[in-house]
Amino acid sequence: METESLVETLEAAGLSPYQAEAYVALLELGTASATDVAEASGVPAPRIYDVLRTLEEREYIETYEAGSLQARAHSPSVVLEDLRRRADRLEAAAEEVEQRWEQPELEAGGASIVTRFRTVIERAEAFIEEASHQILLSTTTANLRRLAPALRDATDRGVSVRVSVHTDDANERPDPTLFEDICMEARHRPLPAPFVALADRRQASFAHHPDFYDRYGVLVNDRTHTYVFYWYFLTTLWEPWKSVYDASEPGLPIEHLDVRHLVRDLRELGWQNAPIRLRVEGYETDTGEECTVEGTVVDVRVPFASEADTGFELAGQVTVDLDVDGEHVSVGGWGAIVEDVEGTRLTIVDAPIE
Structure with missing residues (x-):
């Protein structure tokens, strides 16, 4: 110098x-x-x-x-000690400036645009660590390995985790052992896809595929905006693709991702002909308070005569009615308004399964 x-x-x-x-x-x-x-x-x-x-x-x-x-x-x-101490403080300040610029604190109802994928995946990791009900994740195998410890901890504390893994090569099939102990079910999309992490129907972390020309990320702490990402996940990253890993045991109980998946199983089980008992964890729609109800399915209301009319019950109101100790309770899916309960975890606990 x-x-x-x-x-x-x-x-x-x-x-x-x-x-x-x-x-x-x-x-x-x-x-x-x-x-x-x-x-x-x-x-x-x-x-x-x-x-x-x-x-x-x-x-x-x-x-x-x-x-x-x-x-x-x-x-x-x-002198050297003084200079090095100052250098450490400057380095720490530089990292803090970067973090505060890239990772703005998300207030309830807030959303932020970020420019680095590292910010997106770090915030996704934080969302996973805080989740208490449900995690939906679309990612590459490399990023899945990075998030595996947080996903494993979430699974251990009873969070329902589902993973959609995407690969650039249609012939590249992920190793099923990659998903052991970190999720309930995994599906494989043999096409590039965005990174999406959704936690508890409230928080979302999104980034385009790295090859996309317009690179940015979105962080959301809001049910309404997260709802949009959920539908994108469900229709594009989950429903069309085959399962490559399923940790559920044969028989009962059977847990469902969404009320629409539940309705499909209820049809197959012939709910009209035999009593089916359902446990619903979710929120009371009039108060927003968490609740758990359990009762017998007495009706299934869908907007179309059969699933064949739509391929999947994606449009319109889908409601499952329960008899809970003589009281009628209606259950809807994410964003339910007219039903009594918005179901976040729907589990068939008793049904005539051979």
Whole structure:
């Protein structure tokens, strides 16, 4: 580093211009009188004594009398420690600035646009760590491995996790062991896809596929906006693709991702001909309070005569009616308004299964 650059760096580290000039001059002179330091550094002679005294107070140099005031630089250990401490603080400040710019705190009902995928996946990891009900994830195998510890912890605490893995190569099939202990079900989409992470129907973390020309990410902490990402996940990243891993045990209980999936199973089980008992975890639509109800299915209301009319019950109101200890309770899916309960986890606990 040239002398001028060293002086500028010392100024950035907290020395005044005169202090930096005098200290650098002393490093080159070794030991010198105050007059010689002033001459070598360009510090005005009337100011040199105050400058040297301040440097001595900071333990950069020491002074002594030998006919005239003499000065010499201390062992650089104190200076080096000071500079390194300041460098650490600057590095920490740089990281904090980057984090605050890239990862704005999401308030309830908020959404943010970010420019780096690292921010998107870090926020997704935080969403997963905080989730208590449900996680839906669309990702590559590489990013799935990164998120695996958080997903495993979520599964261990009873969160329902479903993963859609996408690959660029249609012939590349993910190893089923990749999903062990981290999700309930996994599906494979043999096409590039965005990264999507949804937690508890409230938080969303989204980023385009890396090859997409317009690269940005979206972070959401809002049920309404997350609902849009949910439908994208369901219709494009989940429903059309085959399962490559299923951790559910044969028989009962049978847990469902959505009320529309539940209706499909209820048809197959012939709910009209035999009692089917359903446990619903979700929210009361009039209060927003969490609730759990369990009862017998007494009716299924869908907008079309059969699933063949739509391929899947994607449009219109889908409702399952329960008899809960003699009381009628209607159950809808995500965003339910007219039903009594918005179901987040729908589990068939008793049914005539051979």
